[in-house]
Amino acid sequence: MKLRDCINLALRSLLSNKLRSTLTILGIIIGVAALISIIALSRGDQEAMIAMFQSQGDNLVIITTSEPAMFVGLSSSTLTLKDADEIARHAPSAAMVAPVSQAPAKVVAGSEDEETTALGVTPEYQHVRNLHPAKGSFITDADVKKRARVVVLGSQLAESLFGQSNPVGQTVKINKRQFKVIGVLEPKGATFGLEDRNAVVPLTTLQSYLLKSDSGRDTIQGISIQARSKQEISDVITQAEAILQERHHITEGEKNDFFIISMDDLVELGDQMEEMSMLVLGLVAGVALVVAGIGIMNVMLMSVTERTREIGLRKAIGAKSKDILSQILAEAGIITLSGAILGIILGYVMAHISSIMVTNMGFPFEAPVGLDMILWALGIMVFIGLISGLYPAWRAARLDPIEALRHE
Amino acid sequence: MGQVEIVALKELSCQIEPGEMVSIMGPSGSGKSTLMNIIGCLDKPTSGQYRLEGIQVDKLSDNELAEIRSRKIGFVFQTFNLLPRTTALANVELPLVYSGISKRRQRASEALETVGLGHRLNHKPNELAGGEQQRVAIARALVNNPSLILADEPTGNLDSRTSKEIMLFFQQLNQRGITIILVTHEANIAAYTQRNIRLLDGQIIADEKK
Numbered sequence: 001m002k003l004r005d006c007i008n009l010a011l012r013s014l015l016s017n018k019l020r021s022t023l024t025i026l027g028i029i030i031g032v033a034a035l036i037s038i039i040a041l042s043r044g045d046q047e048a049m050i051a052m053f054q055s056q057g058d059n060l061v062i063i064t065t066s067e068p069a070m071f072v073g074l075s076s077s078t079l080t081l082k083d084a085d086e087i088a089r090h091a092p093s094a095a096m097v098a099p100v101s102q103a104p105a106k107v108v109a110g111s112e113d114e115e116t117t118a119l120g121v122t123p124e125y126q127h128v129r130n131l132h133p134a135k136g137s138f139i140t141d142a143d144v145k146k147r148a149r150v151v152v153l154g155s156q157l158a159e160s161l162f163g164q165s166n167p168v169g170q171t172v173k174i175n176k177r178q179f180k181v182i183g184v185l186e187p188k189g190a191t192f193g194l195e196d197r198n199a200v201v202p203l204t205t206l207q208s209y210l211l212k213s214d215s216g217r218d219t220i221q222g223i224s225i226q227a228r229s230k231q232e233i234s235d236v237i238t239q240a241e242a243i244l245q246e247r248h249h250i251t252e253g254e255k256n257d258f259f260i261i262s263m264d265d266l267v268e269l270g271d272q273m274e275e276m277s278m279l280v281l282g283l284v285a286g287v288a289l290v291v292a293g294i295g296i297m298n299v300m301l302m303s304v305t306e307r308t309r310e311i312g313l314r315k316a317i318g319a320k321s322k323d324i325l326s327q328i329l330a331e332a333g334i335i336t337l338s339g340a341i342l343g344i345i346l347g348y349v350m351a352h353i354s355s356i357m358v359t360n361m362g363f364p365f366e367a368p369v370g371l372d373m374i375l376w377a378l379g380i381m382v383f384i385g386l387i388s389g390l391y392p393a394w395r396a397a398r399l400d401p402i403e404a405l406r407h408e
Numbered sequence: 409m410g411q412v413e414i415v416a417l418k419e420l421s422c423q424i425e426p427g428e429m430v431s432i433m434g435p436s437g438s439g440k441s442t443l444m445n446i447i448g449c450l451d452k453p454t455s456g457q458y459r460l461e462g463i464q465v466d467k468l469s470d471n472e473l474a475e476i477r478s479r480k481i482g483f484v485f486q487t488f489n490l491l492p493r494t495t496a497l498a499n500v501e502l503p504l505v506y507s508g509i510s511k512r513r514q515r516a517s518e519a520l521e522t523v524g525l526g527h528r529l530n531h532k533p534n535e536l537a538g539g540e541q542q543r544v545a546i547a548r549a550l551v552n553n554p555s556l557i558l559a560d561e562p563t564g565n566l567d568s569r570t571s572k573e574i575m576l577f578f579q580q581l582n583q584r585g586i587t588i589i590l591v592t593h594e595a596n597i598a599a600y601t602q603r604n605i606r607l608l609d610g611q612i613i614a615d616e617k618k
Contacts, residue, residue, distance in 0.1 A: 005505045016493035313489045316450060317548065318478020318506040320471050401450050405485070 032343025120206025136183030312404025332389025434607030482549025
């Protein structure tokens with residue numbers, strides 16, 4: 001029997017029981033679509049995360065006193081302005097050092113008000129963290145020197161306070177003191193220690209006007225450092241650590257009261273997380289595929305039993321065992337292949353729609369369905385289809401025509 | 409304990425010539441099913457010989473038996489055994505698919521015309537009357553130009569009028585030179601044949617030619 005005839009026979013059999021074929025295919029479609037879209041979404045998530053790390057700033061090293069995974073802890077910081085000065089002076093691999101201080105702030109513009117965090121920074125912060133004012137300008141050395149009451153607004157903060165109108169040149173009240181808006185930042189999404197909702201003011205201004213107690217004035221919440229080159233990132237980490245350990249009187253073997261991380265570490269962390277989630281997804285996918293395979297086998301066994309007489313007849317009129325075997329295998333193959341193809345299409349559509357929905361919510365996002373994923377899905381499904389079709393096909397092929405014809 | 413050997417046929421010897429129309433009769437348990445399965449190359453005798461057109465069938469493998477069935481034998485069953493939800497044409501084409509013959513559509517529709525169903529090519533079995541279904545089955549048996557048509561109670565599911573039609577049709581086919589063997593337990597059906605073989609307990613008790 002020719003391959004084309006075999007496929008024809010299989011198709012005819014499948015079409016003669018449309019409901020059962022459709023339901024079986026539907027099960028595979030849903031499984032494959034779920035798989036494809038979940039993998040695409042998780043990939044998109046990882047890519048967005050890595051892109052976010054990379055957009056933080058070139059060769060960026062961050063020193064904080066909070067656990068890197070939490071990014072919180074305002075009050076108990078052990079870092080001081082002097083620490084930042086010492087690093088700037090004695091760490092040869094550091095190109096630029098930007099200390100950051102924080103204070104809770106209530107920003108009022110007309111009838112609108114927002115509770116947020118004010119960041120006190122120096123002009124270096126703009127370069128180290130790769131910031132671009134969408135409107136107006138950033139804080140200057142003169143602003144820092146004069147303790148100028150000027151503020152650069154995060155994009156979201158500017159929008160909730162001023163809507164569509166241009167805030168630059170307008171006045172806002174921060175913790176009841178008047179500040180002049182000199183700039184609005186480009187939207188950047190959530191980043192380390194800086195969000196689109198924050199207000200950015202000169203470091204000195206924050207210390208003088210927005211921090212309550214004198215005791216905390218020299219305390220800063222973080223130091224952002226730009227290494228001279230990618231190769232010198234690890235040198236910066238070693239140098240900064242040595243300086244801080246000395247200044248904080250931390251002896252060898254004692255635990256640091258600060259954390260130093262580079263964006264490269266975070267990208268690596270992201271990669272590791274991706275590997276982990278891929279492993280978990282792979283396991284879930286494996287279980288789903290085994291279930292799909294059992295489903296196919298079940299349906300094929302049922303259909304073989306139901307068609308015992310028909311198989312007997314086919315054998316009586318000249319079908320060889322291998323003809324029956326290949327027909328049943330072809331049926332299983334067609335079911336899985338068409339389910340897989342439709343599932344891939346549905347999964348692609350689902351990933352695309354969720355990308356659009358997430359993007360509309362304000363986070364530019366894309367869930368990519370790669371060719372590799374499509375080929376894997378197709379390959380695995382066809383393999384599963386054939387494996388689970390094999391036993392029913394073998395059972396059908398070895399039916400004795402006489403017995404089968406007698407079957408009621 | 410253990411398997412008990414049941415001897416279905418013993419010391420049975422008979423020869424059927426090309427162009428004959430033979431009926432085989434016998435009560436249940438007489439071995440007529442076994443005999444029919446052997447003649448139809450569905451089964452091989454555990455001992456003894458069966459030759460079909462000079463080919464010693466009892467020496468053949470399962471695949472070779474399938475080959476012989478598709479080339480030399482056309483089956484007609486009591487319950488028609490058509491594929492459901494499949495057109496008459498596709499049903500008749502089926503043996504040609506397995507024997508790898510081309511121009512299937514043409515040969516299948518010719519066979520259906522031979523049985524008088526040229527106008528029902530695309531009807532499905534459930535859209536046909538019992539007699540028509542059996543004629544589709546006969547067309548399917550004819551389509552490979554077999555040496556032998558083997559009919560097992562072909563009128564068992566038909567009323568007497570339709571039975572008569574079918575039997576007359578078998579006679580027509582026989583007049584064209586096709587060998588026909590039919591298994592029945594009804595004497596009035598056997599009466600349409602020229603030779604009647606009677607079985608009892610696995611042995612031929614009568615072999616009468618008209």
